[in-house]
Ligand SMILES: Nc1ncnc2c1ncn2[C@@H]1O[C@H](COP(=O)(O)OP(=O)(O)OP(=O)(O)O)[C@@H](O)[C@H]1O
């Protein structure tokens with residue numbers, strides 16, 4: 305059974321439907337890239353999958369042991385304010401709030417998990433640093449480490465490489481690939497079609513045209529040929 | 537100094553100081569969250585509501601004014617939070633409406649119905665704090681102590697969740713934290729703090745008690761924990777010295793405390809600039 309199966313989903317806001325007739329499924333270990341033009345509704349789709357936004361129609365079925373709220377999320381725009389005093393360690397640990405229910409305290413295991421994920425992303429030497437004084441790439445790593453603390457199964461990344469330089473972007477892709485190899489399912493929104501085609505196993509294209517299938521199928525399809533061709 | 541020691545002989549002076557310190561502690565703990573969540577305006581609005589409620593209580597000649605003030609303020613906090621979330625009604629407009637309305641009604645009530653011979657004196661002391669919190673009776677002192685202990689306990693127990701919903705509400709919601717429940721809890725605690733703080737500094741100066749420690753601390757520290765701890769220390773020291781000064785110099789308690797805080801804020805500001813921390 306798929307971890308997430310989406311049937312005829314329509315997403316949008318009170319102001320109206322943004323995208324509809326969305327059908328796809330994600331299985332354990334998949335690496336799905338969601339592509340599409342600006343305003344196509346990619347972020348809206350992700351928010352709907354997370355339950356941050358009510359769906360406008362259709363169905364989202366979670367399965368294969370994917371528990372509610374065990375999805376790690378890296379938002380496109382964090383609502384974090386510029387002047388918020390928070391250290392890297394505090395932010396990463398806050399990822400462990402997932403699945404805590406009414407237990408307000410963090411356990412030793414939670415703290416160890418936070419440490420481990422900081423190490424994994426190479427930010428363990430910045431634990432005491434102030435988040436707002438980090439570079440964009442470092443901040444993304446912190447938020448990714450937080451998302452990792454929230455899940456062992458599935459990461460939802462909304463444009464994790466936006467605004468990063470080529471070197472850091474390549475590092476980020478490598479990191480995400482490694483995580484995927486460890487068995488974590490990845491769903492990632494990206495405008496970087498070349499890399500999306502390079503790394504992912506499946507592509508979901510929403511917007512003016514709809515496509516869902518494996519990367520190989522995408523490359524052969526008309527829409528895929530058009531977009532991948534544009535890039536290279 | 538002798539005068540101070542002489543004063544400290546009286547148990548009610550000691551009680552007043554204990555209550556003052558506890559109130560300062562409570563208001564500073566949530567100040568950080570309030571400032572960061574852009575809720576400081578709610579604190580301001582609520583203090584006016586509390587003033588209105590106090591006016592009603594005074595006119596009704598209630599022996600224990602808290603019976604009215606506390607529930608009314610908590611209710612308004614919940615209402616304000618709800619309208620703040622509602623994008624259709626402008627949050628700040630609603631707050632301005634409620635707070636100014638409450639202020640006007642409160643003053644009107646006091647003028648029309650008050651049995652006291654010194655109406656403007658009464659109004660002045662509810663707005664700016666009584667000449668001294670030494671006038672608190674033992675019942676009020678007990679209530680203040682109980683409420684502050686509850687506030688501090690709630691803060692310590694839910695410290696992690698308060699950080700989560702302050703830092704990134706969307707992420708918290710996405711991983712299943714009941715954000716609206718915690719926001720509600722924060723609003724209720726704010727209401728309790730406002731009512732408590734009214735005893736110490738009066739309703740117009742409450743915002744200062746909540747905001748100054750947080751802002752000063754944010755000049756110097758960079759993690760949530762250190763900011764919270766320092767603002768608690770800042771607040772306790774400022775109100776303690778404010779109270780002692782006011783006893784010695786015979787100045788009004790509330791404004792003395794706030795004046796001390798303003799001075800301390802500038803000291804923090806300058807230290808922050810010099811050490812390049814901000
Ligand atoms: N909070 C909101 N309320 C109403 N409409 C919104 C809201 N957020 C976004 N929209 C609209 O929904 C549409 C889709 O937005 P969305 O953020 O999902 O696009 P996207 O595909 O992620 O684009 P981008 O590539 O620029 O990130 C846009 O037309 C946008 O104007």
Ligand SMILES: [Mg+2]
Pocket residue numbers: 346347348380462
């Ligand atoms: Mg987007």
